[in-house]
Amino acid sequence: MTKFRFVTPNRVGKWYADLQQAQAYASRIGAGFLDRLSGRFVAYPGTAMEQRDFAR
Template identity: 60%
Template sequence: MTLYRFVTPHRIGKWYRDLRTAQAQACAIGAGFQERKSGQFFAYRETRLEVSDQPR
């Protein structure tokens, strides 16, 4: 199973089973924002996406 999370220099997000959920929750840790009209996610500078195939 592939897991996703966003990491900023000061915070680490939880692991999520799908990218869309990870993006939606990224706002809570200040990792980016999701545009309302298009639904496109924009990560802030120094934010990185971590992907894991390890079961958690």
């Protein structure tokens, strides 16, 4: 199962089951925001998205 999270220079987000959910909660760690009008995710400078496959 692939999971996603955002990482900033100062904070690390938790792992989420899908990218949309990770993007929706990214503002909690200051990684960026989800533009509700366009539906696009806007990452702040220095933000990285990580994805990892977790074996069951």
